Amino acid sequence: MTETFSLLVYVLVLYWSLAYLRDRRLWQLAVIQALSVLLIGFRMSFLLVVQACTILLPLIAFARCGLPVLRKRSEACAPEPTVLTTGLTHMVASITMMFVMHGAYKYANGWLSNREPAYLYDAGAHLAAVWAPVLEPSDASDPRFGELIANGHQFKIKTLGLRNAQQYGKGLLLDRWREIEKDHRTNDRVARETAINALRHRPLGIVGLAVITYMGYWNPGSMWRYARTDLGYAKMNDDQVKLLAEKFRFRTVKDPRTQPYSSLQQYFVGSWPYYFIVIISPLICAFATWL
16 A cells, blocks of 8 residues: 555655755755655655755754854854855755755656646545535635535435545536536546635634544544455455456456455554554654653
8 A cells, every 4th residue: 555655755755854864964864855755656645745845944954063052062063154055056946956856756756647748646635525524605716616515405415425525426526527527637627626715714614624534533433444445345346356467466356345355455454543542643742742
């Protein structure tokens, strides 16, 4: 799963980030940026972290010598003018490397997808689907999409459990929108603008969705069901089975649920109580910050 490999890459990014804070070498920044591109290639949710660290790492690395309070607690440092010049050089280099490498990533992504360069596609559709229960017709930047939202009762737009399905399900929000607006870029742009408008108009509603989603995981039955769902539950047709065999050398059956679990899959499903530790870890970290 991409989550597992991306966590490994994130640990490597963290390791080299700490090494850079210790040694302050430009080549270490290059390693960090290269690993960061690999990281967002697997999990785009790390993008903001990567962008923030591009600026924060040089800032933190040289702050201990640049600020008088920290300077007293640090080891021998270079004179302040030298520290300032070197720190600015590192920051400019870090930002430049990020733009160059991320630009190359977007170009490669567009080339492989036969589309315009971008980090990812259908981000607007994803936002509109996840925030579907709080969308209102007045949020829509296109009246056609607004009319679709106004008729949301036809496809249960307010149902929390159907948010993912609103993006991929047949006859639901984004599927209907794709039937109306055929152009991919316009389709996604309108969906993104509508979602952002909803965030501006009703930020507490979006926060409420996040809280409800988080609390929904505090259910042993749901956690066990999510673990089983991650192993695959959708029935496939002959073309999909053939595609998996040809492209990925993975042979399966039309209905994965009929297949017996492997030892690793049994371990994955059986370890569902551990995931509650993952759920509470942000609270533990937040509490530990104030200790």
